[in-house]
Amino acid sequence: MRGFLRITKLLLGMTFRKNLPGKRGGKMTLTGCVIAAAIISAFIAVALGLLGYFTRGLGFETAMTGMLLAVDFLLTLVFGTVAVMSQMYFSRDGEFFISLPVSSNTVLFAKLFVVYVEEAIVSAVLMLPGAIVFGIVAAQSAAYYVMAIVAVAFVPLAAVLLAAIISVPLTFVAGFFRNRGAVAGVLMLVLFAAVMTLYMVFANVFAPSVAGDAVTDPEQALAAVRQTLEHTLYVFYPLLALARFGTLSGGLIADNVAASAAVDLAIFFGSVVLLAAVLLPISALMYGRAMLRQSEHGGGAVKKGEYVSSGLLGSLVKKEFRMLLRNASFSFQCLAGCVLAPLMSIFMIVMGGIESAEVNVAGQTIETDLTMIFAIMWPCAVFMVLLMTAGMNISALTAITREGKTFVYSKLIPVPYRTQLMAKRISAIVPASISALVSLVGISVTGGFVLGVVDPLAIISALLLFAAAILCSTEFYLYRDLKKPRLDWNTPRDAVKNNPATILPMLAGMGVSMLCGVALVLSGILLYMAGWEMNGISLVSVLLAAALVGLFFVANTRMSLNCEKHYDSLYI
Numbered sequence: 001m002r003g004f005l006r007i008t009k010l011l012l013g014m015t016f017r018k019n020l021p022g023k024r025g026g027k028m029t030l031t032g033c034v035i036a037a038a039i040i041s042a043f044i045a046v047a048l049g050l051l052g053y054f055t056r057g058l059g060f061e062t063a064m065t066g067m068l069l070a071v072d073f074l075l076t077l078v079f080g081t082v083a084v085m086s087q088m089y090f091s092r093d094g095e096f097f098i099s100l101p102v103s104s105n106t107v108l109f110a111k112l113f114v115v116y117v118e119e120a121i122v123s124a125v126l127m128l129p130g131a132i133v134f135g136i137v138a139a140q141s142a143a144y145y146v147m148a149i150v151a152v153a154f155v156p157l158a159a160v161l162l163a164a165i166i167s168v169p170l171t172f173v174a175g176f177f178r179n180r181g182a183v184a185g186v187l188m189l190v191l192f193a194a195v196m197t198l199y200m201v202f203a204n205v206f207a208p209s210v211a212g213d214a215v216t217d218p219e220q221a222l223a224a225v226r227q228t229l230e231h232t233l234y235v236f237y238p239l240l241a242l243a244r245f246g247t248l249s250g251g252l253i254a255d256n257v258a259a260s261a262a263v264d265l266a267i268f269f270g271s272v273v274l275l276a277a278v279l280l281p282i283s284a285l286m287y288g289r290a291m292l293r294q295s296e297h298g299g300g301a302v303k304k305g306e307y308v309s310s311g312l313l314g315s316l317v318k319k320e321f322r323m324l325l326r327n328a329s330f331s332f333q334c335l336a337g338c339v340l341a342p343l344m345s346i347f348m349i350v351m352g353g354i355e356s357a358e359v360n361v362a363g364q365t366i367e368t369d370l371t372m373i374f375a376i377m378w379p380c381a382v383f384m385v386l387l388m389t390a391g392m393n394i395s396a397l398t399a400i401t402r403e404g405k406t407f408v409y410s411k412l413i414p415v416p417y418r419t420q421l422m423a424k425r426i427s428a429i430v431p432a433s434i435s436a437l438v439s440l441v442g443i444s445v446t447g448g449f450v451l452g453v454v455d456p457l458a459i460i461s462a463l464l465l466f467a468a469a470i471l472c473s474t475e476f477y478l479y480r481d482l483k484k485p486r487l488d489w490n491t492p493r494d495a496v497k498n499n500p501a502t503i504l505p506m507l508a509g510m511g512v513s514m515l516c517g518v519a520l521v522l523s524g525i526l527l528y529m530a531g532w533e534m535n536g537i538s539l540v541s542v543l544l545a546a547a548l549v550g551l552f553f554v555a556n557t558r559m560s561l562n563c564e565k566h567y568d569s570l571y572i
Helices: 002-015 026-054 061-088 094-098 104-137 142-174 180-205 218-231 234-247 257-296 312-325 328-355 370-391 401-412 417-451 456-483 500-529 535-569
Strands: 359-361 364-366
Touching: 002 104, 026 061, 026 104, 061 104, 061 142, 061 234, 061 328, 104 142, 142 180, 142 234, 142 257, 180 328, 234 257, 312 328, 312 401, 312 417, 328 370, 328 417, 370 417, 370 456, 370 500, 370 535, 417 456, 417 535, 456 500, 456 535, 500 535
Parallel strands: none
Antiparallel strands: 359 364
């Protein structure tokens, strides 16, 4: 126990250490991150408060609470898997810890605890205020607030435990390849893309439909909608059980509320204990082998091969992609948004298809206007693409930071700084552009099949908006990283996730994406009601694209004027 506490204290000190002496702007950046987190937390709280107000008394409390817990769990799982693999299997401290008089299990659980602390802090900041506001507005009992405290403490724990379990087979398979980092990164991206796809299929195919039912009462229609929402949470049944405990409704024992709540709470805690029991033997064995592998194979043989000469810019672009793909943490955090963008945007259109069902209320069949549904869901899908590809363009935001201590070679090689920046610009634009194109094709085809609506003008305007947003975010993010990179990192997590200088601009970019999304959604509703149909959305998309192009030229001009000065001022 003493060894666990000492190693945990060491790891926490490294994770939350202050800037080195002589570094400027640390307090200002941290203050900006705190303000941004407070704004996001307040925005979530207001949104959940409004949701609780409009659904009060309609019986949606359990479904809404379960969805809040599911979102928290999924976000922690996605980013927790990256953190676990980076801390446990791809860190460079294996030789140090294996030389200490402590077992590998002690080091393993100390690292897992540090990851859990980080994820729990983020979860508490983002979820707890919103959950409390929702409970107050929806007039929930004391059990709801007990549930909120339990969720803040144990939902991230369950997600981190599952992330550690997922990382074991990923690391095992990647161990058969020479470039373990790149293979593990690709496997993570494919795995989460497959999980999202399967969940979308489950939610769409197995969700109860109200189209063919004789729903003759508005309350029955609402019950059908509640059933649909809760059905999509069956994949996260322990979280649904925790939500039922908090709202004291819909338990397994209908005649006894207290007994039903106790059973639901036992289901949730039992799932957490089960995850820990599964993790303990397999992860401890895998981590011990990983530490030995780092010790025995720290220096590998140089791979034989022929070197083919290429152009200067092409060589630098290849170098950027190799640097990005050979590290699992970098590849996942920089490319996860690009992989998820097509899935999330298509999911929006599919949800529009679910909502377009016919409902018979009070003996009268109500047929939904598919064009109106498309006018609402298309901007939502476009917003998701903007958020994932432009707002979360971490490839550009860490273009300089990723080089770390090797950045000194970028200053010594006889290559103009502008050429180096162009290579970094291309390495950020290409994945985002491919993701945006795939997303646009996906939502266009899905809109045609699910809703029977295809609007060429909306497709062209969305393409222009995606191109402008990606160019603008790349230029601003790259210029920001050129001005204030973090080159003294020891692990990839220090460079990306534990770097306030990276998080703050990303939050600002996501905020701009959200403003664009709000403008598109409002135009989709208001201009459609004014008789413009999809033409209003296309017009707003073109106007937003023009504004973003103007911002791109502003950032590009500043980059051209100051790149030499900023490059020369950087040091390790």
